[in-house]
Amino acid sequence: MRSGLVLGKLFGIEIRIDGSWLVIFLLLSWNWATVLSSAHGDWNVVLRWSVAVAAALLFFASVLAHELAHSLVARSRGIPVSNIRLHLFGGVSNLQREPDSAGSEFVMAILGPVTSLVIGGILLLVTSLISGPQRIAIGSLSQTMTGLGPVMTILTWLGSVNVALGLFNMLPGFPLDGGRVLRAGLWALTKNLRLATRWASWVGRGLSWVLIVGGVASAFGLPIPLLGQGLVNGLWLAFIGWFLQNAAVQSYQQMVIREALEDVPVSSVMRRNPPTVAPNRTVTEFVHNHIMQSDDHGFPVVDAGHLVGIATLEDVRRITRDLWEITLVSEIMTPFERLTTLSPDANASAALDSLAGLDVHQLPVVTGDRLEGVVRRGDIVRWLQLQSDIGDRGRDAIIAR
Numbered sequence: 421m422r423s424g425l426v427l428g429k430l431f432g433i434e435i436r437i438d439g440s441w442l443v444i445f446l447l448l449s450w451n452w453a454t455v456l457s458s459a460h461g462d463w464n465v466v467l468r469w470s471v472a473v474a475a476a477l478l479f480f481a482s483v484l485a486h487e488l489a490h491s492l493v494a495r496s497r498g499i500p501v502s503n504i505r506l507h508l509f510g511g512v513s514n515l516q517r518e519p520d521s522a523g524s525e526f527v528m529a530i531l532g533p534v535t536s537l538v539i540g541g542i543l544l545l546v547t548s549l550i551s552g553p554q555r556i557a558i559g560s561l562s563q564t565m566t567g568l569g570p571v572m573t574i575l576t577w578l579g580s581v582n583v584a585l586g587l588f589n590m591l592p593g594f595p596l597d598g599g600r601v602l603r604a605g606l607w608a609l610t611k612n613l614r615l616a617t618r619w620a621s622w623v624g625r626g627l628s629w630v631l632i633v634g635g636v637a638s639a640f641g642l643p644i645p646l647l648g649q650g651l652v653n654g655l656w657l658a659f660i661g662w663f664l665q666n667a668a669v670q671s672y673q674q675m676v677i678r679e680a681l682e683d684v685p686v687s688s689v690m691r692r693n694p695p696t697v698a699p700n701r702t703v704t705e706f707v708h709n710h711i712m713q714s715d716d717h718g719f720p721v722v723d724a725g726h727l728v729g730i731a732t733l734e735d736v737r738r739i740t741r742d743l744w745e746i747t748l749v750s751e752i753m754t755p756f757e758r759l760t761t762l763s764p765d766a767n768a769s770a771a772l773d774s775l776a777g778l779d780v781h782q783l784p785v786v787t788g789d790r791l792e793g794v795v796r797r798g799d800i801v802r803w804l805q806l807q808s809d810i811g812d813r814g815r816d817a818i819i820a821r
């Protein structure tokens with residue numbers, strides 16, 4: 421599940437880019453270069469494309485600022501953030517667990533769109549002060565841009581994009597920020613998270629159908645108020661609607677699963693006596709006797725009954741093959757001190773949150789430093805399938821996390 425390219429860290433939070441982000445980057449730059457050629461026919465190709473690429477990069481920075489707002493609030497409320505991932509539809513902050521009160525959920529959700537609206541508002545204010553307020557008149561993008569220099573063109577556009585980003589995310593469909601705000605409100609009113617999630621998820625699904633139907637209609641040339649017109653625009657809206665539809669169903673399923681696991685201890689779902697490896701084995705032995713013998717990704721490294729670390733397929737890949745024979749497992753493993761572990765009586769729902777939040781295949785279950793077992797997503801899924809009628813969609817919801 422580890423996907424995407426790691427860009428670096430900001431405020432200690434890892435920033436990742438999804439492959440699909442490249443698609444939106446190219447589309448944006450291309451779309452921009454087209455808009456610019458009608459607004460600024462006098463600019464040469466190099467200038468047009470430089471402005472287009474700079475605009476796309478700044479769009480990326482805007483999404484990042486929005487996600488950072490969510491993540492920093494989450495962290496200030498005691499919720500660890502494993503990473504921020506930027507993808508085709510924007511970004512997502514991967515929190516290691518859900519907020520535990522309606523108040524936290526509300527503040528965390530609303531500050532993302534507020535950040536976008538504040539950035540957008542400031543940019544539009546500044547650009548309209550410099551170039552005259554009539555610039556932001558209601559007209560087509562290319563009309564607004566005509567006559568502006570490269571920097572002002574970018575800033576004006578960036579201002580509107582941030583405002584649009586803030587407004588779109590405030591749509592009340594869970595799991596969009598607006599849907600989370602709605603859920604926080606319902607949660608505070610009903611004191612029932614499950615009920616609140618179900619209602620917010622229904623509103624989300626309703627909203628996504630409006631986008632799908634409206635998008636398809638406008639792709640066929642029907643003028644739909646607020647949604648704009650045209651084939652590309654319409655298809656894009658329908659596509660976003662479809663994405664929201666999936667997200668709404670999945671978030672609700674995840675909640676149901678979380679509840680089903682609430683009173684289940686990790687010891688009931690963990691795998692006892694998992695295969696382990698000794699720290700003094702060479703990587704060659706590790707590969708032949710362990711990795712090649714099972715479909716596990718990681719193996720607990722155990723020394724005289726004590727867990728000393730975990731060695732994974734990725735750890736092996738990091739060293740070149742000719743060093744396998746002279747490198748010990750203890751040299752490539754993640755040492756115990758840096759591992760996230762679970763205790764046997766922790767609840768399985770928290771285990772699932774940690775697996776998803778940390779984006780790892782398995783977590784060791786320990787008492788002190790004694791290994792009791794390992795817990796993997798697949799094992800939790802199997803347990804759920806045995807216990808209830810959560811079924812395939814529930815399984816997909818877990819796998820997709």
Ligand SMILES: [Zn+2]
Nearest residue numbers: 532533589597
């Ligand atoms: Zn957001």
